[in-house]
Amino acid sequence: MMNQDGQFGQYGGSYIPEILFNSQQELLKAYRDAMSDPSFISEVKDQLQHYSGRPTPLTYCNRLSAAIGGAQIYLKREDLNHSGAHKMNNVIGQGLLAKRMGKRRVIAETGAGQHGIASALVSARLGLDCTIYMGAHDIERQYPNVFWMKQLGATVIPVEEGSATLKDALDEALRDWSSNYADTYYLIGTSCGCAPYPEMVSGFQSVIGEEVKEQAQQQFGSAPDKIYACVGGGSNACGIFLPFLNDDVELVGVEAGGRSDSPGDHAMRFNTDQARFGIAQGFATKFLQDEQGQLQPTHSISAGLDYVGVSPILANLEEQGKVRMTQARDTEVLQAFQQLASNEGIIAALESSHAIAAGLREAADMDPSQKIVINVSGRGDKDIFNIAKALRDEPFNDFIQSYLAQENS
Numbered sequence: 558m559m560n561q562d563g564q565f566g567q568y569g570g571s572y573i574p575e576i577l578f579n580s581q582q583e584l585l586k587a588y589r590d591a592m593s594d595p596s597f598i599s600e601v602k603d604q605l606q607h608y609s610g611r612p613t614p615l616t617y618c619n620r621l622s623a624a625i626g627g628a629q630i631y632l633k634r635e636d637l638n639h640s641g642a643h644k645m646n647n648v649i650g651q652g653l654l655a656k657r658m659g660k661r662r663v664i665a666e667t668g669a670g671q672h673g674i675a676s677a678l679v680s681a682r683l684g685l686d687c688t689i690y691m692g693a694h695d696i697e698r699q700y701p702n703v704f705w706m707k708q709l710g711a712t713v714i715p716v717e718e719g720s721a722t723l724k725d726a727l728d729e730a731l732r733d734w735s736s737n738y739a740d741t742y743y744l745i746g747t748s749c750g751c752a753p754y755p756e757m758v759s760g761f762q763s764v765i766g767e768e769v770k771e772q773a774q775q776q777f778g779s780a781p782d783k784i785y786a787c788v789g790g791g792s793n794a795c796g797i798f799l800p801f802l803n804d805d806v807e808l809v810g811v812e813a814g815g816r817s818d819s820p821g822d823h824a825m826r827f828n829t830d831q832a833r834f835g836i837a838q839g840f841a842t843k844f845l846q847d848e849q850g851q852l853q854p855t856h857s858i859s860a861g862l863d864y865v866g867v868s869p870i871l872a873n874l875e876e877q878g879k880v881r882m883t884q885a886r887d888t889e890v891l892q893a894f895q896q897l898a899s900n901e902g903i904i905a906a907l908e909s910s911h912a913i914a915a916g917l918r919e920a921a922d923m924d925p926s927q928k929i930v931i932n933v934s935g936r937g938d939k940d941i942f943n944i945a946k947a948l949r950d951e952p953f954n955d956f957i958q959s960y961l962a963q964e965n966s
């Protein structure tokens with residue numbers, strides 16, 4: 558699928574400043590060596606099992622399936638990983654790689670904060686210094702995650718540039734890596750960036766799909782008919798999709814439809830003509846951009862899906878017709894979140910609720926003999942403030958006011 562230079566069709570590659578060439582080559586070699594070393598692979602598996610809690614379950618949703626009245630709905634429970642999201646699968650692999658390369662410091666960028674927490678956790682566990690770059694706007698939306706990163710000993714650097722979201726945090730992290738590559742490992746949180754990051758992150762995340770393959774056979778004796786995953790940068794989607802590429806399974810990515818189709822109101826890299834081929838942030842992919850090629854602002858109710866680009870692997874798979882891309886609007890996402898919570902007792906992240914929204918929408922038109930798997934990439938505890946705000950929950954508002962009044966009295 559990928560050629561020697563990390564190309565996936567016209568996407569991918571490595572477009573980095575010359576100063577990073579040697580460290581990128583060092584990383585590429587270290588990754589290839591590690592992946593052919595059985596002791597590294599078994600250390601990754603051991604940490605996934607004993608630290609993160611894998612395998613995660615495949616949960617059948619009896620009441621939700623009955624309420625929808627179509628296909629049988631199963632959820633892959635990445636929310637049950639340590640730290641509450643799939644991000645853990647990748648940071649364990651890259652954290653161990655950083656250690657193996659003899660680096661003493663890790664830097665990371667984060668959007669929703671899940672990758673920031675995961676990086677801070679793994680750095681603490683492996684004894685590495687950790688610096689996290691996070692857009693100032695995302696810090697406002699996800700402050701509880703920032704609080705935990707600091708408690709875990711990480712330094713969090715707010716990024717005020719641009720739209721103060723993930724793409725700006727990524728630029729700052731690249732700048733840091735350029736100045737400190739000798740002792741610093743850049744731990745990218747999604748399957749984007751220069752080679753070998755897209756391949757490496759997707760590879761570490763493929764444990765999700767590999768488990769689904771086995772669990773589906775055990776639990777219902779066949780592969781699912783369709784698999785749904787939300788798509789920010791694309792790591793949870795690649796992770797659950799890639800092991801099924803040669804099977805008769807429809808793979809559906811769900812991107813952030815936001816408030817409307819207007820520029821700046823969504824983060825759709827596929828279901829819009831506002832995204833085009835471009836080269837930025839170290840790689841080639843589909844980016845939301847204006848006529849002059851400037852990257853566009855994005856919006857999503859979830860901080861983790863508003864990246865302006867997308868994994869080159871998914872851009873290529875979509876172009877080849879191997880993955881279908883659809884979208885869910887903010888309002889539909891909130892409804893899906895509530896429907897899952899009230900029918901099954903599962904509090905999904907707003908990011909994952911995009912996949913749930915599209916899965917429920919399409920399951921309704923399917924036959925009850927069919928099975929779908931929806932990837933619950935993370936749990937929704939981190940979203941409590943945003944969900945309460947979006948639902949205009951007055952008692953929650955009163956609680957915050959009275960908490961602050963007590964603190965200030």
Ligand SMILES: Cc1ncc(COP(=O)(O)O)c(C=O)c1O
Pocket residue numbers: 642643668669670671672746747748787788789790791792793794860861862906908909934935936
């Ligand atoms: C819970 C959750 N799901 C999904 C995503 C989107 O990332 P990706 O597309 O790389 O899976 C994020 C990103 O922060 C996240 O926190």
